[in-house]
Amino acid sequence: MNISTLFQNASQWAISVLTATVLAAPLAAADFGPAPSTFATDSVRSNFDSRYEQDLRLDRRDYRSRDNDRISNDRSNNGSYDRQIDYRTRKPVNDQRDRTPLRNYDELFRNRPIDRNLDRNPIDLDFGREPAVPTQPAEPTGVDLVDAKLSQRYGNPVTLRFIQSTSGQQFVNLYMEISRMIDARHYEPTSYQDRVAQAVTNLKRAVSNPEFQRAYNLNPSRDRIAAFERGVDECIASRSISNANDAMNAMYCVANVASSTLNLGGTAVAAEFVYGATESLDKYSAFLPEDPSGRQGAVLDVPGKTAGVMDTHVVGIGVEIKPHDNGIIVVRALRGGPAEAGGVERGDVITSINGQSLKGRSLDYAVDLITGPIGSPVMLGIAKANGASNSVTLRRAQVELRSVSEAKMIDSRAGVGYIKLDKFAATTDKEMDEALWDLHNKGMKSLVFDLRGNPGGLLTTAISVSNKFLPSGGIVSTKGRTAEDNMSESASRARTWKVPLVVLVDENSASASEIFAAAIQDNRRGVVVGRRSYGKGTVQTHFPVSTVRGNLKITTALFYSPTGRKMAGAGVTPDIEVRDGNYDLLKPLTQDVDVIAAHKAATGNDVREMASAAERGVNYDQLSRR
Numbered sequence: 001m002n003i004s005t006l007f008q009n010a011s012q013w014a015i016s017v018l019t020a021t022v023l024a025a026p027l028a029a030a031d032f033g034p035a036p037s038t039f040a041t042d043s044v045r046s047n048f049d050s051r052y053e054q055d056l057r058l059d060r061r062d063y064r065s066r067d068n069d070r071i072s073n074d075r076s077n078n079g080s081y082d083r084q085i086d087y088r089t090r091k092p093v094n095d096q097r098d099r100t101p102l103r104n105y106d107e108l109f110r111n112r113p114i115d116r117n118l119d120r121n122p123i124d125l126d127f128g129r130e131p132a133v134p135t136q137p138a139e140p141t142g143v144d145l146v147d148a149k150l151s152q153r154y155g156n157p158v159t160l161r162f163i164q165s166t167s168g169q170q171f172v173n174l175y176m177e178i179s180r181m182i183d184a185r186h187y188e189p190t191s192y193q194d195r196v197a198q199a200v201t202n203l204k205r206a207v208s209n210p211e212f213q214r215a216y217n218l219n220p221s222r223d224r225i226a227a228f229e230r231g232v233d234e235c236i237a238s239r240s241i242s243n244a245n246d247a248m249n250a251m252y253c254v255a256n257v258a259s260s261t262l263n264l265g266g267t268a269v270a271a272e273f274v275y276g277a278t279e280s281l282d283k284y285s286a287f288l289p290e291d292p293s294g295r296q297g298a299v300l301d302v303p304g305k306t307a308g309v310m311d312t313h314v315v316g317i318g319v320e321i322k323p324h325d326n327g328i329i330v331v332r333a334l335r336g337g338p339a340e341a342g343g344v345e346r347g348d349v350i351t352s353i354n355g356q357s358l359k360g361r362s363l364d365y366a367v368d369l370i371t372g373p374i375g376s377p378v379m380l381g382i383a384k385a386n387g388a389s390n391s392v393t394l395r396r397a398q399v400e401l402r403s404v405s406e407a408k409m410i411d412s413r414a415g416v417g418y419i420k421l422d423k424f425a426a427t428t429d430k431e432m433d434e435a436l437w438d439l440h441n442k443g444m445k446s447l448v449f450d451l452r453g454n455p456g457g458l459l460t461t462a463i464s465v466s467n468k469f470l471p472s473g474g475i476v477s478t479k480g481r482t483a484e485d486n487m488s489e490s491a492s493r494a495r496t497w498k499v500p501l502v503v504l505v506d507e508n509s510a511s512a513s514e515i516f517a518a519a520i521q522d523n524r525r526g527v528v529v530g531r532r533s534y535g536k537g538t539v540q541t542h543f544p545v546s547t548v549r550g551n552l553k554i555t556t557a558l559f560y561s562p563t564g565r566k567m568a569g570a571g572v573t574p575d576i577e578v579r580d581g582n583y584d585l586l587k588p589l590t591q592d593v594d595v596i597a598a599h600k601a602a603t604g605n606d607v608r609e610m611a612s613a614a615e616r617g618v619n620y621d622q623l624s625r626r
Contacts, residue, residue, distance in 0.1 A: 154211035157368040162289035171270030174547040199276025231257035289550040318399035327351040327358030337399040352381035403428040407435035415445030424457025424512040446500040446602040452583040456511025467493040473523035480557030500607035501526030510534035517572045518561035529576045537568030
């Protein structure tokens, strides 16, 4: 079995490439066949040839998830300030001189002479304090989280087409198959009692969920819902569930209750047992069905339509989008794509697709409408930022995907280069080389490497990019249940870039981004600026299933920084924290307080001393401050 191991985290935006909407028809009751008398538990064998492929699926709730006790929001200051530490002692510097608001430093991007000692400005840092992050919508929990996942699942046309084309018996077989994989490879597998409990909770909430009801043409009365819930409770209370056979018997019992009380087919029950099993594990594990329609395309945010890190091209209109009250807003038109050629601009709101309004519709719905074969037309209704409205007809085409979205000099006088990396993809290594040499030829003396919003990618690419800057030292290690999930990587390249380095991170920098940032920080090769990163710290492995077309994604290991820091739940705490920063692709870099703070660090002495120490093989922590 060929298995791809992934560092996954959802990003907030999608590269839309797909069209045509399909509404789910009612599903008839399915004959499961006889309950299995035995359940195979042989271990799953794996081949890790393509071990570190990334999955960038949409679940904005997952992606924005934080442990509440990790989040603080300090808005006591009128301006945003940078915070700095003594890089040798890693302790706060208690300097009480006047602070200078970062907003005053936007002039650094213009013609002002550069103060080479900007990093010596007074600071306000408590290295041990939890960093402040921008206020975000509360993470759904409990039944609210279940409701949110149900609405997303059954509001996704790909999932509906998958369920519509899969029989109850196939779902039963799929449940057996993924159970074996979970038992053999998940880092901390849940009990069958917990898996069944999650499935039952899903079903109890589902029968009142509008998207689920629409998918199965269900309109039950309160009395029937109550009867269903009583029957399900009796099914679970009357049996002990300690293995796969017990779970299967519970599934059959619940299916009988659903049929007799709601006239709901067994397919729906078996499907939620599959999803319940994965959702009982952790927030990253999931079953990912493939679109049975076979439609080709790639989207950064939508389950089942993933622009993988191995992809170099997609078919579509070539836009990066995020949700908007009136439809979807364009964050960026991809270079060379139909959208760019058709005049679609950053900030445009797509309000309709082929005449169908997007108001109140999900991102999945919009992306599915855009889906279509290469060369086919799609008509977009667009509301411009200036209030004007127009429509444009584009023809879907093959669009090149790039992981380096920007590479330019942001301060030619001081020699500050800037690279924005959106993901650690298969093409990143080559793109980074091109960007670095281009900036070098333009006079780059220091580099701001922007990983904000970067959800991760290939581990091999994270290691390769780290090797471009680290002459020595560890990069990352992983630890799992099996020997093949354990590894350790160290810097191995003889020639590296010696340019002083500043790494920008935020609360949505995850996985491979955190590996790179931690490697730079732990080896004192550069300065990390921004806000504490996401703290994903887990490795997901994709196991292709044989029962249907799809993949089981489960957590198989944790990863650790070069100094042994556990990244899961902790993330990377920046050396210089930027309060109230907010990564906004619609905002110019000259108005971006994060970039202004990074620019300040890039023109300071610390990054130059770190780069010099690394070049000479000297431990920077042991140097005395000049």
